Amino acid sequence: MADALLAIRGLSKRFGGLLASDRIDLDVARGETHAIIGPNGAGKTTLISQLAGDLRPDAGSIRFADQDVTRLDAPHRARRGLARSFQVTSIFRDFSALDNVALAVQAHTGQSFRFWRAARAEPALREPARAALEAVGLGGRAHVRAANLAHGEQRQLEIAMALATEPRLLLLDEPVAGMGLEESQRMVRFLATLKRRITIVLVEHDMDAVFTLADRISVMVYGRIIATGTPPEVRGNEDVRRAYLGEDQA
Amino acid sequence: MTISRRTIALAAGGVLLALVPPVAALTNQPFYVDLFRRVMIFALAAVSLDLILGYGGMVSFGHAAYLGIGAYAVGIPAFYGVDNGWLQWGLAIAASALAATVIGAISLRTSGVSFIMITLAFAQMLYYLGISLETYGGDNGMRLSGRSRFGGPLDLREPAIFYYVVLAILVLFLALGNRLVASRFGMVIRAAKSNEPRARAIGFSLFRYKLTAFVIAGGAGGLAGALLANQTEYLTPDFMHWTRSGEIMFMVILGGMGTLFGPVIGAVVLLLLEDVLSALTAHWQIILGPILILVVLFAKRGLFGLLVGAEPRDG
Ligand SMILES: Nc1ncnc2c1ncn2[C@@H]1O[C@H](COP(=O)(O)OP(=O)(O)OP(=O)(O)O)[C@@H](O)[C@H]1O
Ligand SMILES: [Mg+2]
Numbered sequence: 001m002a003d004a005l006l007a008i009r010g011l012s013k014r015f016g017g018l019l020a021s022d023r024i025d026l027d028v029a030r031g032e033t034h035a036i037i038g039p040n041g042a043g044k045t046t047l048i049s050q051l052a053g054d055l056r057p058d059a060g061s062i063r064f065a066d067q068d069v070t071r072l073d074a075p076h077r078a079r080r081g082l083a084r085s086f087q088v089t090s091i092f093r094d095f096s097a098l099d100n101v102a103l104a105v106q107a108h109t110g111q112s113f114r115f116w117r118a119a120r121a122e123p124a125l126r127e128p129a130r131a132a133l134e135a136v137g138l139g140g141r142a143h144v145r146a147a148n149l150a151h152g153e154q155r156q157l158e159i160a161m162a163l164a165t166e167p168r169l170l171l172l173d174e175p176v177a178g179m180g181l182e183e184s185q186r187m188v189r190f191l192a193t194l195k196r197r198i199t200i201v202l203v204e205h206d207m208d209a210v211f212t213l214a215d216r217i218s219v220m221v222y223g224r225i226i227a228t229g230t231p232p233e234v235r236g237n238e239d240v241r242r243a244y245l246g247e248d249q250a
Numbered sequence: 251m252t253i254s255r256r257t258i259a260l261a262a263g264g265v266l267l268a269l270v271p272p273v274a275a276l277t278n279q280p281f282y283v284d285l286f287r288r289v290m291i292f293a294l295a296a297v298s299l300d301l302i303l304g305y306g307g308m309v310s311f312g313h314a315a316y317l318g319i320g321a322y323a324v325g326i327p328a329f330y331g332v333d334n335g336w337l338q339w340g341l342a343i344a345a346s347a348l349a350a351t352v353i354g355a356i357s358l359r360t361s362g363v364s365f366i367m368i369t370l371a372f373a374q375m376l377y378y379l380g381i382s383l384e385t386y387g388g389d390n391g392m393r394l395s396g397r398s399r400f401g402g403p404l405d406l407r408e409p410a411i412f413y414y415v416v417l418a419i420l421v422l423f424l425a426l427g428n429r430l431v432a433s434r435f436g437m438v439i440r441a442a443k444s445n446e447p448r449a450r451a452i453g454f455s456l457f458r459y460k461l462t463a464f465v466i467a468g469g470a471g472g473l474a475g476a477l478l479a480n481q482t483e484y485l486t487p488d489f490m491h492w493t494r495s496g497e498i499m500f501m502v503i504l505g506g507m508g509t510l511f512g513p514v515i516g517a518v519v520l521l522l523l524e525d526v527l528s529a530l531t532a533h534w535q536i537i538l539g540p541i542l543i544l545v546v547l548f549a550k551r552g553l554f555g556l557l558v559g560a561e562p563r564d565g
Contacts, residue, residue: 075450076455086447086451090447091445095441099437103449106434106437113435113462115436118429119434161452
């Protein structure tokens with residue numbers, strides 16, 4: 001694909017006897033929301049971790065924005081515009097919500113070898129952070145310790161942190177997992193507002209979320225992508241129905 | 251604007267420390283000048299350890315190495331008749347910062363127990379290096395021919411002057427540290443302690459920040475070592491023994507990790523207790539141990555936390 005923002009070729013990762021990524025080829029177009037679905041243990045998180053740079057692939061390559069990033073570590077990829085959320089919420093628990101996001105702004109705006117000025121008094125960090133919190137609906141919770149936020153709010157906070165780094169590609173690992181119906185609908189509506197502006201790779205078990213948000217869907221089973229297509233194509237795919245959707249959709 | 255308990259406690263602590271020499275003079279107990287100077291020297295070492303341990307989550311079990319390097323940086327030039335303080339103390343800071351660069355560059359590639367063991371191993375290596383330096387007294391160490399000289403009124407042979415020099419250095423380091431932990435740099439190392447994968451995922455290449463913090467702490471530890479050599483007018487490889495590293499870590503934990511000022515209280519309490527208890531019994535450590543355990547179990551932010559209450563939330 002010519003205008004692919006992300007191009008994955010032959011990506012393989014083995015854990016002992018288990019092939020968690022089996023020669024994965026995948027293109028994600030600029031502006032696309034690409035969902036990855038598949039049963040538990042299929043290797044979705046393993047794929048996200050390799051894309052984010054948290055896990056080294058055994059073989060294969062990852063190109064992002066026309067550059068080979070396979071050998072770059074996570075912080076470097078983040079600074080190039082790759083942001084991730086974790087399947088198990090990962091935040092700075094002992095900092096306020098605003099601190100969490102301000103740290104993300106700080107990471108994105110570069111220079112942190114500054115030893116004198118109080119970071120919490122820098123409008124250049126606090127204002128964009130406040131805006132990102134507002135955007136995800138946490139505006140009123142800025143000064144709450146992150147550990148004391150409700151589970152759903154912590155998920156929103158993670159998204160706010162990712163957005164504060166002004167990413168070009170957002171890797172979301174089950175953003176609505178563990179949320180109540182209303183909360184998860186709110187999150188889906190919010191993610192829908194990001195579509196087009198930001199390219200998204202979305203791993204999700206919630207099929208309502210997937211079919212609402214995704215432009216294309218890839219189906220993963222045993223480390224392999226067995227099908228990629230638009231939502232109607234995937235819904236109609238026999239292999240997919242047998243391997244996966246059949247279980248909870250048909 | 252209300253004045254916080256923290257501000258009051260800090261001001262009171264500063265005043266109390268400043269009053270030690272006149273009070274000691276009035277009560278004719280010069281010994282206390284000596285004792286509290288020693289306390290403040292260890293406080294400097296403990297505060298510097300807190301920067302990496304309490305704020306950066308780097309459990310360095312070899313901080314006494316820098317005390318030793320700093321002490322030898324005073325002792326070796328003095329041995330050859332070089333007693334210029336600027337030179338000795340500058341060398342102490344530079345040499346220990348350099349050692350911290352090497353030790354940090356290697357140990358910071360690991361984490362958890364490996365990190366603790368590597369920092370400990372480096373300190374023990376330096377300890378044995380000190381023992382092997384026969385010229386400088388081997389395991390007996392050596393006497394300092396005299397205290398560092400600065401010229402002018404800064405005569406360290408004068409106990410009270412030396413005392414106020416140490417106090418000034420401690421206060422200055424606390425003031426700088428207080429800025430540092432609230433700065434962008436400080437936020438990065440605190441974020442690394444809080445959640446390393448998250449800090450990396452938002453784009454912080456943590457190694458360089460941690461190493462910088464490690465070197466700053468090492469340099470300050472070296473300065474404490476230079477002061478310690480002047481304090482005792484004697485130096486021995488024992489300055490670098492792992493029990494010494496443990497003692498400094500005790501001070502940090504007792505006073506409150508990640509509180510910056512707490513380790514000063516930790517140093518005061520630990521060294522005074524040691525002084526009092528060791529007069530009562532040779533087995534004073536048996537009494538000290540449980541006290542530490544109680545503090546760890548019941549005071550999350552150490553004695554400083556008990557004193558000033560919960561952390562101010564300015565986030
Ligand atoms: N670090 C690891 N070491 C060994 N095995 C691992 C490791 N990480 C994942 N695995 C295994 O690799 C397989 C894929 O795991 P992964 O977490 O990627 O699945 P997933 O598709 O994200 O599943 P889920 O939907 O439950 O989150 C699983 O069998 C898992 O047990
Ligand atoms: Mg997963």
